[in-house]
Amino acid sequence: KAVDFEALDYDNIENELHIEEERKMTYSDWKWIQLQRWIVCMMIGISTGLIAVVINITIMQLMDLKMAVVEEAIIRCVKDRCLYVPLLLWIAMNVGIVSIAALLTVFVAPVAGGSGIPQIKCFLNGVKVPDVVRLKSLFVKVVGVVCSVSGGLAVGKEGPMIHSGAVLAAGISQGRSITFRLKTRFFKHFRNDREKRDFVCAGAAAGVSAAFGAPVGGVLFSLEEAASFWNQALTWRIFLCSILSSYTLNLCMSIYHHHPGDMAYPGLINFGKFSGTYEGFELPVFFVMGVFGGLSGAAFIAINHKITVYRIKYLTARFIKVIEVLIVSAISATIAFVMIYLNTDCKPLGEDPNVELQFMCNDGQYNTMGTLFFTTPEEGVKSLFHDQLGSIQPATIIMFVVPYFFLSCWTYGLQVPSGLFIPSLLIGAAWGRLVGICMNAICPDCDWTQDMSKYALIGAAAQLGGTVRMTISLTVILIEATGNITYSLPLMTVLLVAKWVGDLFNKGIYDMHVHLARVPILEWEPPPLSTNIHAREVMGKPAVTLKEVSLVSDVCSVLSDPRNCHSGYPVTDSEGKFRGLVLRTQLLILLKHKTFVERSAPGERLKLSVFRDTYPRYFPLSIVNVSSEEEQCHIDLRPYLNPAPYTVYEHASLPKIFHLFRALGLRHLVVLNDDFKVVGIVTRKDIWKWG
Amino acid sequence: KAVDFEALDYDNIENELHIEEERKMTYSDWKWIQLQRWIVCMMIGISTGLIAVVINITIMQLMDLKMAVVEEAIIRCVKDRCLYVPLLLWIAMNVGIVSIAALLTVFVAPVAGGSGIPQIKCFLNGVKVPDVVRLKSLFVKVVGVVCSVSGGLAVGKEGPMIHSGAVLAAGISQGRSITFRLKTRFFKHFRNDREKRDFVCAGAAAGVSAAFGAPVGGVLFSLEEAASFWNQALTWRIFLCSILSSYTLNLCMSIYHHHPGDMAYPGLINFGKFSGTYEGFELPVFFVMGVFGGLSGAAFIAINHKITVYRIKYLTARFIKVIEVLIVSAISATIAFVMIYLNTDCKPLGEDPNVELQFMCNDGQYNTMGTLFFTTPEEGVKSLFHDQLGSIQPATIIMFVVPYFFLSCWTYGLQVPSGLFIPSLLIGAAWGRLVGICMNAICPDCDWTQDMSKYALIGAAAQLGGTVRMTISLTVILIEATGNITYSLPLMTVLLVAKWVGDLFNKGIYDMHVHLARVPILEWEPPPLSTNIHAREVMGKPAVTLKEVSLVSDVCSVLSDPRNCHSGYPVTDSEGKFRGLVLRTQLLILLKHKTFVERSAPGERLKLSVFRDTYPRYFPLSIVNVSSEEEQCHIDLRPYLNPAPYTVYEHASLPKIFHLFRALGLRHLVVLNDDFKVVGIVTRKDIWKWG
Ligand SMILES: Nc1ncnc2c1ncn2[C@@H]1O[C@H](COP(=O)(O)OP(=O)(O)OP(=O)(O)O)[C@@H](O)[C@H]1O
Ligand SMILES: Nc1ncnc2c1ncn2[C@@H]1O[C@H](COP(=O)(O)OP(=O)(O)OP(=O)(O)O)[C@@H](O)[C@H]1O
Ligand SMILES: [Mg+2]
Ligand SMILES: [Mg+2]
Structure with a gap:
């Protein structure tokens, strides 16, 4: 299964064509390319912001519509004792809306399922997950x-923004679209994996920025995942992209809400203002909440792991995947309805919540469960954060959080786009508020137990930290999303503790999914105590090599042999010494253009633009027709090969190789012996097997 | 001059001794080492916090004392018309206090002069600035x-915290002190450059954290400067260290202020609470302020550049350096006094400022210039941020900011420990407030022109951004230091703009100082259009090499030849093929212990602990006595050499080499030809020359 994933190549091919191009370049050409990078980043930022606007407004409209219909039916049926009507209506509408999401995902772009964060993690780590940055995935x-958010699933709309930003970045930076057959002469220098990855970093950052109103958090997220070395100019560009994305979203939303210029909408989520403070002696309480968050997150992951394994094993047929989504959707609606029905806690109207569903309550009252179940999860989080002490009963919260925990656990990994942040925050805010209510019960008159938002926030952070286990980027994202820095120290403490505790049991949820998909991503550090393992044991051998001037038939036979279906081949001279590396894709292009020594004028070479134009989707060998006469011709690889790729000596240790791969983003590492002959080749998967 | 700086070696020596040690290690030994890393980081964090407490409290006490004496003299002399008495008293006290700082710096540890940030930047970049992490520098x-802050110089106490944290980290992580002849058996695994640099990262982060109450900003500062690849576990440890440092400071300060448990003292600076907001249409104003900040910062740097060049050329004698400090100190006091004297703006007592110097004002009034000049710069910043509109006249601000600009420009680079953050913030807050006053004059009744703190904050950020040009870390530091996230978007915008504008004219001030000191630090990216430059042109050649089994006399002659005074020598076998790299320090130790083939049992080898114990201060060759008989012995280098260091082929391009050095933190890169023979060696300085 790991064979499906190709690696990205972060190393530059410095062949004769490139050097020639560079020699012709003046300093101002170079400056112009730099400037283009900034322009592309600005475009990415703005368009990511616009996508966020579209998502946000559409969801709001759809939700309003749906809720209005259901509420109207409820009001009618409470009197007429026909409560099954709104229930069925609700289920039907949810299933209907969600089925669009499920059908699209399953049949058009399976890679768009889930939050997209694991896929983007993989991409930034250097693995090309098929289709992940294609336009249809964005659509x-x-x-x-x-659909999945408006359809009432226990999902958020934030995670998917990151994927959307990444796709936009990959698309815009190439200056053309293959799907739309659009082609411009702009940005041709950016048509390679290295540049593309940098832009995808920017896009992911812009996505985080728009999702959470967290420009700095977005930059950190990208850097943390991309993990190649920190380049200041790149960081600064990513930062600009993030900021613009947040600004664009803010501007459009402020116009939509008829307050143009108001700076209150930097992100898709908005948790409202936190005004309280905390005391030093509360830190132990937060610490314990962190521990609980770690435990609860680990439990979430463990259950989701079981479900995911089951899915991978048994739910393989496409239609079953769709049906699972529909079942979950129907159950979600039913549970929500039943819980609202069972809840007998009514409060007088006109207090804080903005969702006031009367249901079976007396006139002038509303059902408190409605504020949690009869809204988007974002509104639920907001209620739990900010509603006054006593406006939601502990029993209501428990009746909400327990089924919601299992529901969101089941939901994550369904074949629909779905974010995990908001459900985690919602679960955490719920139990955090419970803690707050307990504290208040213990000391009803203390100053510091009056403010529920503090406990809800810490609980939300603990739960999220225990589930996703991101590090410093998550901290910053949370601080920026809550728009409050007073709680930064406790938030940090809680996130640290939750991660520690969670890590005792299992990996973070994204890592778990990456692991189950068997994507060969590289960890942060080489496997412990592996200095004793040498290149010779790690590498693939014997290496399939080509000669500097090869017979076409040899090239064809190497390329067509399924056992040799590698992406790069070391090239040797007549004595067998290593002379460079040529990529499979280059060979295909050379064959297709019949760049044979016998057929071309001396010194004639294929143009660089031919290579660039074919990137990134190459053709199979089968479309290349080589006549038997041509098979006797020769190909001169010397102008095209990478003459000095990174190599190691056969005695190099695994940690050394690991650091090379990780820090430089390599795809191939040729292993040489002390005669400068190729003895093997190390790829990402070879290292990954030792992890 | 660049020859003075040695490089740090971030690459592990994987010789036989290490592999043997690792083979004996169990997984739980390895876990224990990991745990020790966490423990060391915790110790670093806590002790950095404590140092901050000591600095903070001492300065407060000294300032109170000094100000009380001067104020008393002023009050007495305003009546008696003997104003020269307090002036002379003030000058005498300042010069007296500052002379301690100057004498210590000049005669004990010149490296402790200035803010220390450039030196730490160099260290993290991979250059060993002599003495920079020694205990005496900390002292x-x-x-x-x-002394320099209490002595009334235009300096802050924040920058030096970063250096202090770094020294503490280097000291604690080694588990011993050479100065104090203290030696423990702990942490012996950390006695090498690689581990030490990681801990110094943590120390620097803890320093930032304590200085600005900015744990996240601290982590980012370290990562940005260290720029080796982002390792999650390391980041997380650095983060813990940062948080603990801030907690420790907070706890101690809250006890000192008799509010134990109050969380209001996370950093040395405290800018108070910002409560305002801003409107979207104000962004253009902020943008212009960013441009101005960039210009003003560039001017600051240009002037400071001239002064620094003059200092390097002419002020070389030690006593002149001390005298310069004393002169600046005297002038600072005089200017402050004269400005307070000239200022005729008096305000009724009892409004916001906490410094209320009556001077020549009527009873019940205070001199507004006193709030700026008669305090620490921190208090000045606070006044400019928070005092009400109208409490300080524009004329007063101008009379303050112009001389202060030049004063702080002259002061930075004096041979005393001195931070630049606070003076920059003070200048920026001053002109920012002027902008605010202008805005208010333009539209006196607008809501959004009532709040001066907004403009002062943006101005401060712009000035600081234009001067130091740090990127994302600075943004986070400012956000955390002001404890306000509402302004994060405008702050980011302003910092971006200020950096762009400033970069049009010159480099950031720290980079400028690093450049003038001719420290060979590596930039973020390889020089543009350099693919055409190959290893052969970059490397030092011919390489001085040693044989695997060398004659002692050969080794001695290589080591003693001043032209060959290199830190590493490639080792070759009898055929001349490359076999590994041995360090000068290793050779010295081998010679000193007379590890000669003829003198030792077969298979006997020097212990790893001998090498570790000598780190980091090695002895010169002169103390090694080799008799003429011993000169005919042989040394077997094979167990000690690094058998597979990173190497490149002679055709590798400069960008490739650059990326290797930068991403892996190399010190030596051996260049081989296609016979696996050594043709040269690339070090940091070779690359730096092309920068
Ligand atoms: N030119 C080659 N000759 C021999 N073995 C190779 C060659 N290239 C790769 N391999 C080996 O083939 C195995 C499959 O690895 P992998 O799929 O990563 O290679 P690839 O297909 O060339 O790279 P990618 O995954 O980037 O497409 C690995 O063990 C690797 O060492
Ligand atoms: N073993 C060697 N043989 C020949 N030249 C060398 C050798 N080592 C270093 N050089 C060259 O000496 C010059 C001085 O460089 P540098 O001072 O960086 O070397 P170094 O002293 O070995 O390293 P460091 O600065 O880390 O102490 C460089 O041009 C470098 O290429
Ligand atoms: Mg493959
Ligand atoms: Mg040297």
Whole structure:
């Protein structure tokens, strides 16, 4: 299964064509390319912001519509004792909306399922997950997330923004679209994996920024995952992209809400203002909450792990995947309805919540469970954060949080676009508020137990930290999303503790999914105590090599042999000494253009633009027709090969190789002996097997 | 001059001794080492926090004392018309206090002069600035910064904290002190450059954290400067260290202020609460302020550049350096006094400022210039941020900011510990407030022109951003230091703009100082259009090499030849093929212990602990006595050499080499030809020359 994933190549091919191009370049050409990078980043930022606007507004409209219909039916049926009507209506509408998301995801772009964060992690780590940055994935992601959120699933719309930003970045930076057959002469220098990955970093950051109103958090997220070395200019560009994304979203939303210029909408989520403070002696309480968050997150992951394994094993047929989504959707609606029905806690109207569903309550009252179940999860989080002490009963919270925990656990990993942040925050805010209520019960008159938002926030952070286990980027994202820095120290403490505790049991949820998909991503550090393992044991051998001037038939036979279906081949001279590395894709292009020594004028070479134009989707060998006469011709690889790729000596240790791969983003590492002959080749998967 | 700086070696020596040690290690030994890393980081964090407490309290006490004496003299002399008495008293006290700082710095540890940030930047970049992480530097730094701040120089106490944290980290992580002849058996695994640099990262982060109450900003500062690849576990440890440092400071300060448990003292600076907001249409104003900040910062740097060049050329004698400090100190006091004297703006007592100097004002009034000049710069910043509109006249601000600009420009680079953050913030807050006053004059009744703190904050950020040009870390530091996230978007915008504008004219001030000191630090990216430059042109050649089994006399002659005074020598076998790299320090130790083939049992080898114990201060060759008989012995280098260091082929391009050096933190890179023979060696300085 790991064979499906190709690696990205972060190393530059410095062949004769490139050097020639560079020699012709003046300093101002170079400056112009730099400037283009900034322009592309600005475009990415703005368009990511616009996508966020579209998602946000569509969801709001759809939700309003849906809720209005259901509420109207409820009001009518409470009197007429026909409560099954709104229930069925609710289920039907949810299933209907969600089915769009499920069908699109399953049949058009399966990679758009889930939050997209694991896939983007993989991409930034250097693995090409098929289709992940294609335009159709973006389309499915955007439509899908709108449907799955409005369809009442226990999902958020934030995670998918990151994927959307990444796709936009990959698209815009190439200056053309293959799907739309659009082609411009701009940005041709950016048509390679290295540049693309940098832009995808920017896009992911812009996505985080728009999702959470967290420009700095977005930059950190990208850097943390991309993990190649920190380049200041790149960081600064990513930062600009993030900021613009947040500004764009803010501007559009402020116009939409008829307050143009108001700076209150930097992100898709908005947790409202936190005004309280905390005391030093509360830290132990927060610490314990961190521990609980770690435990609860680990439990979430463990259950989701079981479900995911089951899915991978048994739910393989496409239609079954769709049906699972529909079942979950129907159950979600039913549970929500039943819980609202069972809840007998009514409060007088006109207090804080903005969702006031009367249901079976007396006139002038509303059902408190409605504020949690009869809204988007974002509104639920907001209620739990900010509603006054006593406006939601502990029993109501428990009746909400327990089924919601299992529901969201089941939901994550369904074949629909779905974010995990908001459900985690919702679960955490719920039990955090419970803690707050307990504290208040213990000391009803203390100053510091009056403010529920503090406990809800810490609980939310603990739960999220225990589930996703991101590090410093998450801290910053949370601080920026809550728009409050007073709680930064406790938030940090809680996130640290939750991660520690959670890590005792299992990996973070994204890592778990990456692991189950068997994507060969590289960890942060080489496997412990592996200095004793040498290149010779790690490498693939014997290496399939080509000669500097090869017979076409040899090239064809190497390329067509399924056992040799590698992406790069070391090139040797007549004595067998290593002379460079040529990529499979280059060979295909050379064959297709019949760049044979016998057929071309001396010194004639294929243009660089031919290579660039074919990137990133190459053709199979089968479309290349080589006549038997041509098979006797020769190909001169010397102008095209990478003459000095990174190599190691056969005695190099695994940690050394690991650091090379990780820090430089390599795809191939040729292993040489002390005669400068190729003895093997190390790829990402070879290292990954030792992890 | 660049020859003075040795490089740090971030690459592990994986020789036989290490592999043997690792083979004996169990997984739980390995876990224990990991745990020790966490413990060391915790110790670093806590002790950095404590140092901050000491600095903070001492300065407060000294300032109170000094101000009380001067104020008393002023009050007495305003009546008696003997104003020269307090002036002379003030000058005498300042010069007296500052002379301690100057003498210590000049005669004990010149490296403790200035803010220390450039030196730490260099260290993290991979250059060993002599003495920078020694205990005596810490001592001078701490005493010096207390004296220079209390002595009324235009300096802050924040920058030096970063250096202090770094020294503490280097000291604690080694588990021993050479100065104090203290030696423990702990942490012996950390006695090498690689581990030490990681801990110094943590120390620097803890320093930032304590200085600005900015744990996240601290982590980012370290990562940005260290720029080796982002390792999650390391980041997380650095983060813990940062948080603990801030907690420790907070706890101690809250006890000192008799509010134990109050969380209001996370950093040395405290800018108070910002409560305002801003409107979207104000962004253009902020943008212009960013441009101005960039210009003003560039001017600051240009002037400071001239002064620094003059200093390097002419002020070389030690006593002149001390005298310069004393002169600046006297002038600072005089200017402050004269400005307070000239200022005729008096305000009724009892409004916001906490410094209420009556001077020549009527009873019940105070001199507004006193709030700026008669305090620490921190208090000045606070006044400019928070005093009400109208409490300080524009004329007063101008009379303050112009001389202060030049004063702080002259002061930075004096041979005393001195931070630049606070003076920059003070200048920026001053002109920012002027902008605010202008805005208010333009539209006196607008809501959004009532709040001066907004403009002062943006101005401060712009000035600081234009001067130091740090990127994302600075943004986070400012956000955390102001404890306000509402302004994060405008702050980011302003910092971006200020950096862009400033970069049009010159480099950031720290980079400028690093450049003038001719420290070979590596930039973020390889020089543009350099693919055409190959290893052969970059490397030092011919390489001085040694044989695997060398004659002692050969080794001695290589080591003693001043032209060959290199830190590493490639080792070759009898055929001349490359076999590994041995360090000068290793050779010295082998010679000193007379590890000669003829003198030792077969298979006997020097212990790893001998190498570790000698780190980091090695002896010169002169103390090694080799008799003429011993000169005919042989040394077997094979167990000690690094058998597979990173190497490149002679055709590798400069960008490739650059990326290797930068991403892996190399010190030596051996260049091989296609016979696996050594043709040269690339070191940091070779690359730096092309920068
Ligand atoms: N030119 C080659 N000759 C021999 N073995 C190779 C060659 N290239 C790769 N391999 C080996 O083939 C195995 C499959 O690895 P992998 O799929 O990563 O290679 P790839 O297909 O060339 O790279 P990618 O995954 O980037 O497409 C690995 O063990 C690797 O060492
Ligand atoms: N073993 C060697 N043989 C020949 N030249 C060398 C050798 N080592 C270093 N050089 C060259 O000496 C010059 C001085 O460089 P540098 O001072 O960086 O070397 P170094 O002293 O070995 O390293 P460091 O600065 O880390 O102490 C460089 O041009 C470098 O290429
Ligand atoms: Mg493959
Ligand atoms: Mg040297």
